[in-house]
Amino acid sequence: METIIEMKDMIKVFPPNVVALDSVSTDFRKGEIHAIVGENGAGKSTLMKVLYGLEPKNGGEILFHGQSVNFKDAGEAIAAGIGMVHQEILLIQEYTIWENIILGIEPVGFLGRINRVQARKNVQAKIDEFKFNLNLDDKIEDISVAARQKVEILKLLYRNVEVLILDEPTAVLTPQEIPQLFSELQRLRDNGKTILFISHHLDEVLALSDRITVMRKGKKIATVEARDTNKEDLAKMMVGRDVLFLSKREAKQPGAVVFAIKALTYIDGNKRKRLDDVNLQVKAGEIVGIAGVEGNGQFELVNSIMGLTRPTSGQILVNGKELIAADILERRKFVSFVSQDRSKMGAAVKASITENVMMTHHRLNKQFTHWNGALLDYRYSRQFTRKIEEQFGVSMGSMDNPFKSLSGGNQQKVILGRELLLDTPFLLLDQPTRGLDVGSIEYVHEIILKMRMQDRAILLISADLEELFRISDHIVVLNRGKIVADLATEKTNLEQVGYLMLEGKDKEDAKEIR
C-alpha cells in the first residue's frame, strides 16, 4: 500500500525539561486504520498535534504525499486534507447539524446570504455517501454524544479530508455505542480514507486497527501489524516490562471503624441531588475503593469531606468526632488529603518545594513555628523537606526551586509525603495516581499499602478499575450520587463492577426486570 504520511525524527520539547517526542519516526499508509497506543504522557497526542499543526515541532520532517509540509494551524492541515476530532466536542450547541457542518465554508449567494437549499443538499449528500444515521435538522444539544462525534467526523469529511485523526474517540462513548463507531470507521477506511486512532485500550485497538504504533516516554517502540500481535505483547511494549495484574495486598484483619459517613445528601443550587443518602465506613487498616464513572458524585463527596461544600444533610465522623460543621483546619487534624489535580488543589506550583511541604504542618505541627505560631521556622521546614526527600525517594534539585520544576511523579511523592506525615488516622486519596507513569504508580501503591499495614483508614477514589482491584479491600460503586453496591474485592470482578458503574444495578437484576 502507498504511504501517505511519513514523519521523520520528530522532536518536541516542552520547557523546561520534558522531551515529549524523542526522534520519533513513523509512517501511515493510505487506506489503513492505524492505532497509536501508549500510556499517559507517552507522546501519542503530541505526535498527532505536531502533525496537525496545533503544536510547532522542534525538529524533524513531515512528508505528506511525498511533499515536505509544516502546517501552522489546523486550518492549513484541513485544507491539505488532514483533519482531527478532539476528545472534547467542539460544536455549537444551539445550531443544527447542517449549520455546524457548513460553518466556515458556507455556500453563499447574493450579498453573502447563505444558500440554505444548496447547503442542506450538500450535507445530506455526505450523510448518504458515508451512510451516517443522522438527521440534518437536529440541534446538537438534542443528540447523543455518539451522534455529536459523528457530526465532528462528518464535518471533516465535508471538507474532503483524506486523513482523519481521532483522539481517544471511545472515551466519551458507552460500551454499546463503540461497535457502531468502529463499523463506521471501517467503512471509511474501505472508502479509501486513512484513520489514525489514539487509544490506550488495547482490546479496542486490536479489534479495529490494521497496524499499531506503540509509544513509550516520547519514543516510538515499534510499529506492528495488528494480526501479528496480542494484548500481552502490546502491554509489555507500552510499559517496558511484564505487567503484573496481581493484587499485592497481604491478608489483614481490619480494626475498629475510623471513618464513617451517615445518610449524606447534597442537593446543589439547581435542585439536583448530587449525593443521595450515602452511607460508608472505613475501618483501621482497610482500603475502601470508590468506583464510578466520573461525575457520579465523587467530586461532591470529596468536597463534602474536606469542607469545601456544605452537604444538605448527614454526618461525617472520624473516630466518632462529628466533622460536618467543622472548619477545614479542624478537619485536617483527622484527614490527610491527596487531590486528583496536583496543580489546582494539591500545590502552589510557583512556590518553592519547601513552601509546598510546609502547608497545613505550619498550623498543626508545633515544630514548624515559634512565638506561639507566629514565626515560621524555615530551618526546621528544610529539614522536614529533606526528610520527605529521603523517605519517599524524591529526586529534586534544590528545595528552593519552584514546585513545578519537579516531574509529575516527584510532585506526587512530595504531596504524599506532606499529607502522610500529618499522621492522621484517615486518608482521603482522590485519584492519587492520575497522570503518573507506571513506575510512580507502583510506588504510590506500595506507600498506600504500607499505610494500610500501619492501621490507617483509607478511602481511595479512582477512575482506574485495575487500581481499585489491586489495592482495595472493598469496592463501593457510586452511580448518580448513590451507592449501588458494596463488594468485597475477592468476591467480585471487573465485569460486574464495570456494569454497575454504567447501569447502576447488577446484570442479573436487569434480566429479571426485562
Next chain:
Amino acid sequence: MRKKFVSGVLGIVVALGLGAVIMLIEGFNPITTYSALFSYSLGGFYPLTTTLRNSVPLILTGLSASIAFASGPVNLGQPGQLLIGALFATVGGLYIHLPAPLMIPLLIILAMIGGALWSGIAALMRRFFSMDEFITTLMLNMIADFFTYWAISYPFFDKTAYSPMTPQIDKAGWLPEFGNFNTNILVMVLVFVAVWFIFTRFTAGYEWRLTGQNSIFARLGGCKIDKNYVTVMLLTGALAGLAGGLVVMAGPHRFLKGLGANYAWDGVMIAMVANNDLIGTLLYGLFFSSLQTGAVGMELITAVPSEFIQVLQSVIVLVIVAGRGMLDIVLDKTQIKRKARERTA
C-alpha cells in the same frame, strides 16, 4: 533573584537607550540631559537626600500594592487611602498638642488608621455584598478625592489662604530634619523591614503569599483565607495611609490641594515593574524617585521638558515588564534548541 536583578538592570539600560533615541529625534543631546538628570538626583548630599525624601511615598504605596497583589486582593485604592491617611494625620496635628516624641508616633498611627479604614470599607463590601475590591477601591478613590477636597475647603480651611488648604499642623508633629535629610526615610525603612519580616518570615505572610498563588490549595491546607483577606486589605490600606501621613509631616506640614500628586499610581506602577517583589519595590522606588527628582534639574539646565520623565518612566515600565516575559521565552527557546540538538546528535 540574580535573574531578576539582571533583567531589571538590562531593562533600565535598554529603556535609557530608547529614551536617548527619542531625545535625538527631538533634537536634544542625550548625554548632557542624562548627566543633568542624575547629577540633580544623585550627585551630592542635597540631591541625594531630596531623592530619598521623595522616594518615601512611592515606596510605601508600592509596598502596599505589592503585598496586596502578591496575596490576592486587587487593592487599587492606594490613591484614596493615601489621601484619607494624610487627612487623618493633618486633623490630628491640628487639634492634638503633645510633645514631639508622643506626637509623631500618634500622627503616624492616625495616618495608618485612616488608610486602613478606607480599604476596610472595600473589604467589608466584599465580605457582605460580594463586591469586587477591584471596583470598590477604585470608586473609593473618587470619593476620597472629593471628600478631602471638601474637608480642606470648608471645615479645616485655613482662613488666611487663597486656595484650599488647611493651616499648618502643630510643630511637634513635624518630622525632624537634619540639613536636607528628612527622617521620613527612617520611618519608611523601619516599616519596610517590619513588613518584609511579616511577609517572608511569619506564618501570616506565608499564608498570604500562598493564598495569592493558589487560594484553593491554601484553603484546603487549613489557611483561613477570608480572615487573611481582610487582614491584607487593612494592612495595605494602612501602608498607603502612612504614605499620606508622611507626606504631610515631612513636607508642607499641612494638607493642600493636589497633595497626593501621582504618588499612589506611581506606586502601583512600581509594584508591577517589581513583579510584586518587596526588595524590588524598594529599589525601583528609589530609582523612579531619582528620575522624578532629577527631572527638575534637567529642565533647568537643558531644554528638555520635565514631562519627558513621564515618557521615560513609561518606556521603562514597558521594557521591563515585556522583557521579563521575553527573557523567559528566550531561555525556553534556547533550552528547546539544546535538547533538540542533543537528540539528533
